Amino acid sequence: MRRVLIVDDSVSMRQMVGYTLRQGGYEVIEAEHGGDALDKLTSVTVDLIITDLNMPVMDGITLIRNVRKQPALKSKPILMLTTEGLATKKEEGKAAGATGWLIKPFDPEKLLQTVAKVLP
Amino acid sequence: MNSSSQTQPQEALPSLPLDDVAKQGPGAETELARYLPHLTRMSAQLRQTSTQIESSVVGVCQSFQGIAERASSTVSRTTGFLGGQGKGASSKQSFEGLIQNCSGTLVKILNTTEEAGEVSRRAIERIRQMDKASQSISGALVKLEQIAHENKMLAMNARIEAAHAGIHGAGFAVVAVEVVSQTERAREVTAQVAGLIANLRALAGSTLEDLRRTNEQDSKRLEGCRCEVDESLRDMKNAHGEMEQMLTGITEEGARLASDIGAAVRGLQFQDRTSQQIAHVVEDLDTLHTKLTARFGGLAAGDSVANEGFSAYTMQEEREVAGIGGAEAAAGDVELF
Secondary structure, X not given: OOEEEEEOOOHHHHHHHHHHHHHOOOEEEXXXXXXXXXXXXXXXXXXXXXXXXXXXXXXXXXXXHHHHHOHHHOOOXXXXXXXXXXXXXXXXXXXXXXXXXXXXXXXXXXXXXXXXHHOO | OOOOOOOHHHHXXXXXXXXHHHHOOHHHHHHHHXXXXXXXXXXXXXXXXXXXXXXXXXXXXXXXXXXXXXXHHHHHHHHHHHHOOOHHHHOXXXXXXXXXXXXXXXXXXXXXXXXXXHHHHHHHHHHHHHHHHHXXXXXXXXXXXXXXXXXXXXXXXXXXXXXXXXXXXXXXXXXXXXXXXXXXXXXXXXXXXXXXXXXXXXHHHHXXXXXXXXXXXXHHHHHHXXXXXXXXXXXXXXXXXXXXXXXXHHHHHHHHHHHHHHHHHHHHOHHHHHHHHHHHHHHHHHHHHHHHHHHHHHHHOOOXXXXXXXXXXXXXXXXXHHOOOOOOOOOOOXXXX
16 A cells, blocks of 8 residues: 655644545555654655645755655655645745645545656 | 744735834833733634634544545445445345345256156156056956966867767866866966956056146146246346445445535635634734834833723633633533523
8 A cells, every 4th residue: 555644734634635545545644744754754664745835843845855865765756735826936846856736725636636646 | 834934924014113103202102012912812812713723624524534434335335235346245245146046046946846847747657658558468368368268168178078088088088177277277366467457557547646636736836936936036136226226326425425525625624724824913913022022012011901992802711812810710511590
């Protein structure tokens, strides 16, 4: 079963994304912010990371930069799932190494389609 | 959701005209400083509201997930039961399979009964053949009777001729007497055999009649059973068809429910946006509070204004957040006066 790490400081968002992915047949791991995600990535292997942008402790862009520094995670697909739609922010995410950018609110079916597309 | 790392809302705000307040004189500054605690209260109120919204949305979301899972499980179990296609099919035989098995068993029973009828028909035929053979034996016995009669007549003639021959025919007369005696014994045996055959034929005739009658009744019963089985199987297939239609309806309903839940989940994401907006407002209020406290905070010296012009904070939790004392909490959810 493919494993997805969801990083969002909102409990409800983690729950909604988690439920959608579980229904789609994925195993889900949750993290409250970028720092929490990095901690979890030291002990578990995931196939995909879905992260929010604005979070306490460590935001999504910083998380991506840190993930990309690790050779084992260099090519791991990372999707941004955020309310932020500014083109400059998207560019920043792309430059940091994001694989894709989804704007909240998300459509469950579209999320599953996007996840299936980016997973190798 | 959190906006602590965002700077855009702050940049968008106009600069605070603090110098204008200062120009109004120390009285205005002091007056302004007395309102500072209200900014803190408003921030706390907004944070609490945001937390409450999130908690409610999480609860609603969990309920939706429970509904979706139950609906999915129901459809899966029904599919498994009826068609053997779903998850439940592995542990239980499908309804369609049961009908097929039942149909197979009934056909086997009918065939076995039919085979028994066939055996009975063959037995009737054999008894008929045995009767014919008995008839032939009876014919043969009649011939034996005639032969015996002729032998008796011959012996009588031999005795007459022996009498004519006198002393010379005495030995011949003894043989003739013996022939008559043997012929009589043969006739007795023939009569016994004829009697036995007659008994045998009578027995065969009654058995034949019994078998014929039973076979006829069995054939009628078998035909009746075949009709009933056909009708029952037709009814079961119809019932299965109706249940399949019902299942299709349930499956379609499940798909619609899943779609509705998807839409509801999408709708519930308003909370994330709302929380962010509230967080931005709280952040601005905190910034405003920090700036005003830095400039005028020293003037207030704990002499804050009362609640005139501000919300009444009617809920206990609001009063707790706002730090307004003196109002006792109600003993419970219900209070009679």
